[in-house]
Structure formats: C-alpha cells, structure tokens
Amino acid sequence: MAVYTEIGDDELEAFLGAYDIGGVLSLKGIAEGVENSNYFLQTERGRFILTLYEKRVAEGDLPFFLGLLDHLAARGVTCPSPVHGRDGAIVRRLAGRPAAIQTFLDGVSPKRPSAAHCGEAGAAMARLHRAGADFAPTRANALSLAGWAKLAAATAAAADGVQQGLRQAIADELAHLQAAWPKGLPEGVIHADMFPDNTLFVGERLTGVIDFYFACTDMYAYDVAVNLNAWCFEPDGSFNLTKGRALLHGYAAVRPLAANESAALPLLARGAALRFLLTRLYDWINRDPAALVRPKDPLQCLGWLRFHQHVEGAGDYGL
C-alpha cells in the first residue's frame, strides 16, 4: 500500500468494542499485502491482524474468502482464523472500508525456499484441498482462460516494449491453451497464489498459509501447477528437480494425484506460468510509482513457461 488508511482513536475503540478481544495495546501498519492495509494488532487477549479492504478486493467476495478461512481453520489448516464479533459477524466497517480481524500466525516467509520447505508447502496445499472439499460456496477463477485473454488484450500494445516478441509469444501460448486446456479433472477450493511469500515457516516447519484473496473453485492439479512455478525454479530460471520431487511427494502423501491429474501437469503448469506472466506484465506496464511494493519481473514467468513447453511428462517435475 502506498499510504495507510489513518484510523481515528474513537472509531478504533468503537470498532474493537464489537469484539470480545480486550482493549488495544498496540496497532502498527505492516508493509505486507499489496491489495489491503494490514495492521499488527495487539490486545489484552492476544495478537491479531486487522485488515482494511481497499478497492482492489471486491466487497462481495469477502464472505467467500473469510468464510473459507473460518471453514479451513476449524478443520486444522494452519491459516488465519477470522475473529467473530459478539454479533457473530466477521466483516464490519472501519474508516469507511470493510474490515476484519484475524488471528496472528507466527512464522517468516522463506526468501530462498529449501527442498524441505517445498515438501511442507506441497503437504499444506493437499491438506487445504482436502479440508476445503466440503466448503459449499463457490467462486469462479477470474484468472483462468477468459481472464488471460482479457489480460493478453490489455497488455498487447505495450508487451513488445518490455521484450521484443513477447506479444506474439503470449498470443501463441494462449491459443494453444484455449485448444488444449484440460476438462473433467477433480475440482474444489484452491488457493491459486500459494507463493513462498504467502506462507510462513518457523525453521523448516510450515506455520501458516496466508493471503487467500485469489482463492476460487478450480482444478486441484492447477493449484499444484501454480506451486511448481512458485517454489521450484531458481533465481537463474533453472528448474530444481529436487524441490519439484519434494513438493509433489509432499502433496501426494496427503492427497494422491489421479492419473489424469498427473498427465495434465505440464499443460496446467504452462497455464499457471502464463497467468503470472500476464498479471505481472499488466502490473509492470501500469505500475504505480507510489506503491510500496516493487512490481515483480514478468520475464521470470516467461522463463518458467519456456521450461514447461519442453516438458514431456510429470516425471520431469519429479513425480
């Protein structure tokens, strides 16, 4: 966030009065999360994250996101647990914005994940998929084929300014995926953005999965493919097979992949690489100089995509 929303003393007191978490001891804006304003909140009863939802998160989606966390946390998934007010509500308003309080999770996001971190991430994703299987609400994945086509159109004019030939490379890949995108694979709630910076670890033990604001209903194996991109490439662009093996075996030990899911992994990984290539490219082209967070390099994802285009089967990822 470029500028944190200022919260007045009185409105904070009134807001917290709706909860049974004691008086405020500390409130500090934290430099985390691009979409929202997040505050570290210490009260007499414990540590929490207070989130003000800024315009990039649709207010209508909040019941899905927060209801999902409530559902997953109740089933033992290590994710933030929304705090209910005395009236039972999870979302209320503060400083003119929708706001929610969630439990604080210990842990630090790994900057350079090890194979052990990858194995934990795979297992955590599988637990998330299993625990979410009986979550009734659904939310379409706005960043699948139709969303990619929109982003490809929105970035087409400027793409070659980022790298010569990028516009055509995106168009070709999108056409291929539109023709070949798998159907009929097992679906349910997926995280859809479980990058290392959306996980927390104490040492090599995973203590949290956070930032569910892209969660949606889609193929489980697509979520796994997102993680292959997010966790298993080195900064130099090479695929680390040891990490791939750790991630996939960590996942499969909790939720075995069906044959058609494994077979689809190379194609799904191409889709996932294109998804992050397109959103990063869009953010790069439209970057806000006042933003706290530097835009991520879209060309990193082009490297991932090039790798997947030459993969012959799930064995190449270590499965």
Next chain:
Amino acid sequence: MAVYTEIGDDELEAFLGAYDIGGVLSLKGIAEGVENSNYFLQTERGRFILTLYEKRVAEGDLPFFLGLLDHLAARGVTCPSPVHGRDGAIVRRLAGRPAAIQTFLDGVSPKRPSAAHCGEAGAAMARLHRAGADFAPTRANALSLAGWAKLAAATAAAADGVQQGLRQAIADELAHLQAAWPKGLPEGVIHADMFPDNTLFVGERLTGVIDFYFACTDMYAYDVAVNLNAWCFEPDGSFNLTKGRALLHGYAAVRPLAANESAALPLLARGAALRFLLTRLYDWINRDPAALVRPKDPLQCLGWLRFHQHVEGAGDYGL
C-alpha cells in the same frame, strides 16, 4: 519508507545469532518511521523492534542516540531499550546497513490527544530531561538558528509557490529570532521532536516515548516549546489553553521551570514553530512521490507561529 530493505534468511539468522534473544518467530516490516526501515520482530524470548538505519540518519550519530536510550531506559524512562549483543555491542550491520534491536513498547499514538494525554506528555518530557542530566555525550542541535537559516535559503525560491508572501514571512521571523534568541537557559539532552506520533499510550497512560533521532543538547525550555506546538493546537489552528495548562503543569510538577525559562517560552515557541515550518516546507517542496508517508502541511506551522507572535507571556499558554 518507500521500499523496505529485503533481509535474506541466512543473514537474518546470522545477525540474530549475535544476540541472546532466541530464534525468530515473526518479522514484519512496519509502516512507521520516515528515516529508517523498522520491523516488528517476535522471537522465542519476546517482542522487539529491529531497525535498519537508512541514509538519512548519520551512522556517526547512532552511538549518541542508542547510548542515550540505554541511559534513559536504565533510569526508568519509558523509552525503547537497545538490546546488547553477546559481545556487548548495540549497533551491528545487516543487509549492508547499520542495524539495532530495541525492546517493543505497547501503546498507540494518539491521533487527537486529550488534555490528559498532554499532561502525561509534559510529565514524561520532564522525567526525560531529569534522567538525561548525567548523560555525558553531547550532540549539537542541527535544527537551531544556523540550521533554520540554511533551510530558509534552500526553500526561498519555492516558498511563495506554496503560499504568497511565505518567503518574506520566514525571512522576517528568522531575523527576529537571530536577534532575540535566548542564551544562558538550562541545557541538557532534549528529545526535540516529541510529537504525539512519537509517543505511545494505553488509554490515557503514557507507555512510551520513541524516535529519538533528533535528540540533541539544547535548552530544556525549547523542548517544552516544541511540545506546546506539537500537542496544544487544534486541527483548526486554535490554541487549546486547557491542553497547554495540562502540558505545562504536568512538566512543572516533575521539573519546575525557572523564571527565565518561563519568560522565554513565547520566543522559544516561535523558534520551534519556525523549525517545523521550515523542515515541513523543505519536505513538501522536495517530496518523493514514492514515499510511504504523506508530507505534513507546512502551513499548519505558520498558523502556530502567528499565534506565538501575539502571545504576551507564558500565562497565555496556561502556566
């Protein structure tokens, strides 16, 4: 800070290894402090603030600032206490920058201080002055007469673009203060920037004074005059006499003001108003669009200055 310094996993572990505070449980960049990168650090032994000193704080001044905190905390002043490494050192390097760990203080900075807050602030300042009286190191106040003259010169060309006539108003005031600035008043360590956002309260109880990076050796009564500006004006520019009385009586109950200190208050308050007018004007003119913190309005300080120019004596402030 526009962009937080990224701290690698390995360098953080190596850095914390120099302290006896246990392993890291959480590390989050906090949106506080314009001069430095601050992180909320939770370890197995407690809560801390980790600070990376960016270029605006001179590395040579750190022993003064941190030594002062060490001195004050040992004497019961509610300020952050620097954590010593096993080797006794307070400052070491992290991510290529000087870095230090301090204890975390509970409390929230009041957005709209009450008279009770003002009384606590006055008393805290007097305790700080008394506890610092036997702190041997000295540091000149870079933002007194000579510093104001430099800032007046640096802002002269653009001042009238902010408000017509501002350049002349500054020049006139500076000339007056250069001729009349008091000498011979009691001196010692002062905070020099004790605005409400540099204090912490739980309810109406002051739990901390923070951000000592303007601390220096100067007249105690000048520090009191800074606080009259910082705490006792309403957002509409009016001086709240109830707050002035609370602040001055809170101070005097701990450290009575000598007759020459009281008599000098109107002049010192003019100087303090000019100091913040000039630094805010400089920041306003040279504002960085990527900065997290919005520049503060310099014209607010011009209003303070106008008030002090018509004050007849310390009684007008409530003393």
